Protein backbone atom coordinates (compact mmCIF):
# COMPACT_ATOMS: atom_id res chain seq x y z
CA UNK A 31 0.00 0.00 0.00
CA UNK A 32 1.29 3.45 -0.87
CA UNK A 33 2.20 5.75 2.01
CA UNK A 34 1.23 8.78 -0.06
CA UNK A 35 -1.67 10.50 1.69
CA UNK A 36 -2.73 12.82 -1.12
CA UNK A 37 -6.48 12.07 -1.35
CA UNK A 38 -6.51 12.73 -5.09
CA UNK A 39 -4.38 9.60 -5.53
CA UNK A 40 -7.74 7.82 -5.42
CA UNK A 41 -9.06 9.64 -8.51
CA UNK A 42 -10.12 7.41 -11.38
CA UNK A 43 -10.86 4.52 -9.00
CA UNK A 44 -14.27 2.91 -9.44
CA UNK A 45 -16.92 3.11 -6.73
CA UNK A 46 -20.22 1.36 -6.13
CA UNK A 47 -22.99 2.94 -4.09
CA UNK A 48 -25.21 0.49 -2.21
CA UNK A 49 -27.43 0.45 0.87
CA UNK A 50 -28.53 -2.04 3.46
CA UNK A 51 -31.98 -1.00 4.72
CA UNK A 52 -31.13 2.61 3.90
CA UNK A 53 -27.79 2.44 5.74
CA UNK A 54 -25.77 4.26 3.04
CA UNK A 55 -22.72 2.26 1.95
CA UNK A 56 -19.94 3.23 -0.46
CA UNK A 57 -17.85 0.32 -1.79
CA UNK A 58 -14.28 1.05 -2.91
CA UNK A 59 -12.68 -2.04 -4.37
CA UNK A 60 -8.93 -1.34 -4.23
CA UNK A 61 -7.80 -4.96 -4.52
CA UNK A 62 -6.01 -4.60 -7.85
CA UNK A 63 -4.19 -1.36 -6.99
CA UNK A 64 -4.24 -0.82 -3.20
CA UNK A 65 -4.12 2.75 -1.95
CA UNK A 66 -4.60 4.32 1.47
CA UNK A 67 -7.94 6.11 1.95
CA UNK A 68 -7.16 9.05 4.24
CA UNK A 69 -9.80 10.24 6.71
CA UNK A 70 -9.97 13.55 4.80
CA UNK A 71 -10.87 11.71 1.58
CA UNK A 72 -13.66 9.81 3.36
CA UNK A 73 -15.06 13.07 4.78
CA UNK A 74 -14.85 14.73 1.37
CA UNK A 75 -16.65 11.88 -0.38
CA UNK A 76 -19.39 11.78 2.27
CA UNK A 77 -20.36 15.44 1.76
CA UNK A 78 -23.93 16.18 0.65
CA UNK A 79 -24.00 16.41 -3.13
CA UNK A 80 -20.90 14.23 -3.56
CA UNK A 81 -21.46 10.61 -2.47
CA UNK A 82 -23.16 10.88 0.95
CA UNK A 83 -22.57 7.64 2.85
CA UNK A 84 -22.71 6.36 6.41
CA UNK A 85 -19.80 3.91 5.90
CA UNK A 86 -17.22 3.30 3.19
CA UNK A 87 -16.21 -0.36 2.84
CA UNK A 88 -12.70 -0.40 1.37
CA UNK A 89 -11.59 -3.74 -0.08
CA UNK A 90 -7.89 -4.67 -0.02
CA UNK A 91 -6.15 -7.87 -1.17
CA UNK A 92 -6.95 -10.86 1.05
CA UNK A 93 -4.44 -11.82 3.73
CA UNK A 94 -5.83 -15.27 4.53
CA UNK A 95 -6.55 -18.31 2.41
CA UNK A 96 -10.17 -18.51 1.27
CA UNK A 97 -10.87 -14.84 1.95
CA UNK A 98 -12.17 -12.58 -0.83
CA UNK A 99 -10.76 -9.36 0.65
CA UNK A 100 -9.46 -7.61 3.73
CA UNK A 101 -11.96 -4.90 4.60
CA UNK A 102 -11.33 -1.50 6.14
CA UNK A 103 -14.41 0.39 7.32
CA UNK A 104 -14.58 4.17 7.46
CA UNK A 105 -17.39 6.24 8.96
CA UNK A 106 -18.54 9.44 7.25
CA UNK A 107 -16.53 11.52 9.77
CA UNK A 108 -13.37 9.71 8.62
CA UNK A 109 -13.02 7.57 11.77
CA UNK A 110 -12.37 3.86 11.48
CA UNK A 111 -14.89 1.21 12.61
CA UNK A 112 -14.10 -2.37 13.58
CA UNK A 113 -17.35 -3.74 12.18
CA UNK A 114 -20.28 -2.81 9.96
CA UNK A 115 -23.07 -5.35 9.56
CA UNK A 116 -25.02 -3.70 6.74
CA UNK A 117 -21.83 -2.79 4.90
CA UNK A 118 -20.65 -6.40 5.13
CA UNK A 119 -23.92 -7.62 3.65
CA UNK A 120 -23.50 -5.08 0.83
CA UNK A 121 -19.95 -6.17 -0.07
CA UNK A 122 -21.06 -9.82 0.02
CA UNK A 123 -23.76 -9.05 -2.56
CA UNK A 124 -21.25 -7.00 -4.58
CA UNK A 125 -18.78 -9.90 -4.60
CA UNK A 126 -21.51 -12.45 -5.38
CA UNK A 127 -22.53 -10.29 -8.35
CA UNK A 128 -18.95 -10.19 -9.57
CA UNK A 129 -18.03 -13.85 -9.10
CA UNK A 130 -21.27 -15.82 -8.84
CA UNK A 131 -20.13 -17.20 -5.45
CA UNK A 132 -22.89 -17.76 -2.88
CA UNK A 133 -20.63 -18.18 0.13
CA UNK A 134 -18.09 -15.40 0.67
CA UNK A 135 -15.52 -14.85 3.40
CA UNK A 136 -14.00 -11.47 4.27
CA UNK A 137 -11.45 -10.49 6.88
CA UNK A 138 -11.71 -7.34 8.98
CA UNK A 139 -9.82 -5.83 11.90
CA UNK A 140 -12.37 -7.54 14.17
CA UNK A 141 -11.94 -11.02 12.60
CA UNK A 142 -13.46 -13.15 9.82
CA UNK A 143 -16.85 -12.32 8.33
CA UNK A 144 -18.61 -15.30 6.80
CA UNK A 145 -21.43 -14.35 4.40
CA UNK A 146 -24.08 -16.43 2.65
CA UNK A 147 -26.38 -15.29 -0.17
CA UNK A 148 -29.92 -16.53 0.50
CA UNK A 149 -32.15 -17.79 -2.34
CA UNK A 150 -34.49 -14.79 -1.81
CA UNK A 151 -31.62 -12.31 -2.37
CA UNK A 152 -31.13 -11.44 1.29
CA UNK A 153 -27.66 -11.82 2.76
CA UNK A 154 -26.69 -13.51 6.02
CA UNK A 155 -23.49 -12.54 7.79
CA UNK A 156 -21.96 -14.34 10.75
CA UNK A 157 -20.74 -11.51 13.02
CA UNK A 158 -18.98 -13.92 15.41
CA UNK A 159 -19.46 -14.05 19.18
CA UNK A 160 -20.32 -10.86 21.10
CA UNK A 161 -17.91 -9.48 23.70
CA UNK A 162 -19.52 -8.60 27.02
CA UNK A 163 -16.66 -7.76 29.39
CA UNK A 164 -16.19 -4.06 30.23
CA UNK A 165 -12.56 -4.03 28.96
CA UNK A 166 -13.60 -5.61 25.65
CA UNK A 167 -16.44 -3.18 24.88
CA UNK A 168 -14.48 -1.00 25.95
CA UNK A 169 -15.67 1.03 28.95
CA UNK A 170 -13.48 3.51 30.78
CA UNK A 171 -13.88 1.83 34.17
CA UNK A 172 -14.82 -1.56 35.60
CA UNK A 173 -18.53 -2.36 35.32
CA UNK A 174 -19.42 -5.69 36.91
CA UNK A 175 -22.76 -6.17 35.15
CA UNK A 176 -22.60 -4.85 31.58
CA UNK A 177 -26.19 -5.94 30.96
CA UNK A 178 -27.63 -3.18 33.19
CA UNK A 179 -25.71 -0.11 34.27
CA UNK A 180 -27.17 3.24 35.20
CA UNK A 181 -25.16 6.04 33.58
CA UNK A 182 -25.06 9.03 35.90
CA UNK A 183 -27.15 11.93 34.64
CA UNK A 184 -29.33 9.74 32.40
CA UNK A 185 -31.71 8.25 34.99
CA UNK A 186 -34.74 8.99 32.80
CA UNK A 187 -33.45 6.47 30.23
CA UNK A 188 -32.99 3.68 32.79
CA UNK A 189 -29.97 1.38 32.82
CA UNK A 190 -27.93 0.76 29.66
CA UNK A 191 -26.64 -2.57 28.32
CA UNK A 192 -23.19 -2.67 26.74
CA UNK A 193 -22.13 -5.08 23.98
CA UNK A 194 -19.29 -5.22 21.47
CA UNK A 195 -19.78 -7.04 18.18
CA UNK A 196 -16.44 -5.79 16.89
CA UNK A 197 -17.53 -2.21 17.72
CA UNK A 198 -18.92 -0.66 20.91
CA UNK A 199 -22.65 -0.36 21.55
CA UNK A 200 -24.79 1.02 24.38
CA UNK A 201 -28.45 0.05 24.34
CA UNK A 202 -31.29 1.66 26.27
CA UNK A 203 -34.60 -0.22 26.51
CA UNK A 204 -37.35 2.38 26.52
CA UNK A 205 -41.17 2.16 26.61
CA UNK A 206 -41.62 4.18 23.38
CA UNK A 207 -38.80 4.96 20.92
CA UNK A 208 -40.92 7.67 19.30
CA UNK A 209 -40.62 9.67 22.53
CA UNK A 210 -36.79 9.63 22.51
CA UNK A 211 -34.76 12.58 21.17
CA UNK A 212 -32.29 10.32 19.34
CA UNK A 213 -30.24 13.18 17.85
CA UNK A 214 -29.69 15.05 21.11
CA UNK A 215 -29.14 12.03 23.38
CA UNK A 216 -27.17 10.10 20.76
CA UNK A 217 -24.73 12.94 20.10
CA UNK A 218 -24.18 13.47 23.84
CA UNK A 219 -23.86 9.79 24.80
CA UNK A 220 -21.61 8.87 21.84
CA UNK A 221 -18.90 11.01 23.45
CA UNK A 222 -19.66 10.25 27.11
CA UNK A 223 -16.46 9.75 29.16
CA UNK A 224 -17.57 6.17 29.93
CA UNK A 225 -16.71 5.28 26.30
CA UNK A 226 -12.98 5.76 25.60
CA UNK A 227 -13.50 4.87 21.91
CA UNK A 228 -16.92 6.57 21.72
CA UNK A 229 -19.97 4.31 21.18
CA UNK A 230 -22.94 3.59 18.96
CA UNK A 231 -26.11 4.48 20.89
CA UNK A 232 -29.36 2.53 20.47
CA UNK A 233 -32.88 3.06 21.77
CA UNK A 234 -34.91 -0.14 21.72
CA UNK A 235 -38.58 -0.84 22.33
CA UNK A 236 -39.44 -4.50 22.87
CA UNK A 237 -42.73 -5.17 21.09
CA UNK A 238 -42.86 -8.91 21.88
CA UNK A 239 -40.42 -11.70 22.84
CA UNK A 240 -39.37 -11.94 19.18
CA UNK A 241 -39.73 -8.38 17.88
CA UNK A 242 -37.81 -5.19 18.69
CA UNK A 243 -38.21 -1.64 17.35
CA UNK A 244 -34.85 0.13 17.15
CA UNK A 245 -33.57 3.67 16.52
CA UNK A 246 -29.81 4.18 16.31
CA UNK A 247 -27.31 7.01 16.60
CA UNK A 248 -24.10 5.73 15.02
CA UNK A 249 -20.64 6.63 16.19
CA UNK A 250 -18.99 8.66 13.44
CA UNK A 251 -22.10 8.87 11.25
CA UNK A 252 -24.98 10.21 13.38
CA UNK A 253 -28.58 9.05 13.09
CA UNK A 254 -28.96 6.40 10.37
CA UNK A 255 -31.91 4.52 8.89
CA UNK A 256 -30.40 1.21 10.01
CA UNK A 257 -27.35 -0.21 11.75
CA UNK A 258 -26.64 -3.93 11.49
CA UNK A 259 -24.24 -4.22 14.39
CA UNK A 260 -26.64 -2.22 16.60
CA UNK A 261 -29.38 -4.70 15.72
CA UNK A 262 -27.04 -7.58 16.69
CA UNK A 263 -25.91 -5.90 19.92
CA UNK A 264 -29.51 -5.05 20.86
CA UNK A 265 -30.68 -8.62 20.23
CA UNK A 266 -27.88 -9.92 22.47
CA UNK A 267 -28.70 -7.37 25.19
CA UNK A 268 -32.43 -8.17 24.99
CA UNK A 269 -31.88 -11.95 25.23
CA UNK A 270 -29.31 -11.53 27.98
CA UNK A 271 -31.74 -9.56 30.12
CA UNK A 272 -34.65 -11.96 29.48
CA UNK A 273 -36.64 -9.49 27.41
CA UNK A 274 -36.67 -11.68 24.28
CA UNK A 275 -35.57 -15.06 22.98
CA UNK A 276 -32.37 -15.50 20.96
CA UNK A 277 -34.06 -15.17 17.55
CA UNK A 278 -35.68 -11.80 16.90
CA UNK A 279 -36.92 -9.51 14.18
CA UNK A 280 -35.46 -6.04 14.56
CA UNK A 281 -37.42 -3.27 12.86
CA UNK A 282 -35.36 -0.16 12.04
CA UNK A 283 -36.57 2.97 10.20
CA UNK A 284 -35.13 1.41 6.98
CA UNK A 285 -36.70 -2.04 7.41
CA UNK A 286 -36.30 -5.41 9.09
CA UNK A 287 -33.32 -7.57 10.05
CA UNK A 288 -33.51 -11.10 11.40
CA UNK A 289 -31.02 -11.69 14.20
CA UNK A 290 -30.20 -15.15 15.52
CA UNK A 291 -27.86 -15.37 18.53
CA UNK A 292 -27.00 -19.01 17.90
CA UNK A 293 -26.82 -21.08 21.05
CA UNK A 294 -24.47 -23.77 19.67
CA UNK A 295 -21.45 -21.48 19.17
CA UNK A 296 -22.55 -18.08 20.60
CA UNK A 297 -22.27 -16.48 17.13
CA UNK A 298 -24.66 -13.74 16.03
CA UNK A 299 -26.16 -14.19 12.54
CA UNK A 300 -27.79 -11.26 10.78
CA UNK A 301 -30.01 -11.60 7.69
CA UNK A 302 -31.47 -8.78 5.60
CA UNK A 303 -31.78 -7.15 2.19
CA UNK A 304 -29.30 -4.99 0.31
CA UNK A 305 -29.70 -2.72 -2.71
CA UNK A 306 -27.33 -1.72 -5.49
CA UNK A 307 -27.86 1.96 -6.41
CA UNK A 308 -25.27 3.15 -8.96
CA UNK A 309 -21.60 3.03 -9.77
CA UNK A 310 -19.03 5.43 -11.20
CA UNK A 311 -15.47 6.72 -11.04
CA UNK A 312 -13.96 8.99 -8.38
CA UNK A 313 -12.79 12.40 -9.56
CA UNK A 314 -10.22 14.71 -7.87
CA UNK A 315 -12.86 17.28 -6.87
CA UNK A 316 -14.85 14.59 -5.03
CA UNK A 317 -11.80 13.80 -2.92
CA UNK A 318 -10.77 17.14 -1.52
CA UNK A 319 -12.70 18.82 1.28
CA UNK A 320 -11.98 22.32 -0.01
CA UNK A 321 -13.55 21.55 -3.39
Ligand SMILES: N[C@@H](CCC[C@H](N)C(=O)O)C(=O)O
Nearest residue numbers: 111114115116197257258259
Ligand atom coordinates in the same frame (compact mmCIF):
# COMPACT_ATOMS: atom_id res chain seq x y z
N1 LIG B 1 -23.78 0.91 10.04
C1 LIG B 1 -22.97 -0.08 10.59
C2 LIG B 1 -22.12 0.26 11.77
C3 LIG B 1 -20.94 1.10 11.33
C4 LIG B 1 -19.87 1.35 12.33
C5 LIG B 1 -20.23 2.24 13.47
N2 LIG B 1 -20.71 3.53 13.09
C6 LIG B 1 -19.01 2.34 14.38
O1 LIG B 1 -18.27 3.33 14.31
O2 LIG B 1 -18.81 1.42 15.16
C7 LIG B 1 -23.63 -1.42 10.71
O3 LIG B 1 -24.50 -1.72 9.88
O4 LIG B 1 -23.25 -2.21 11.56
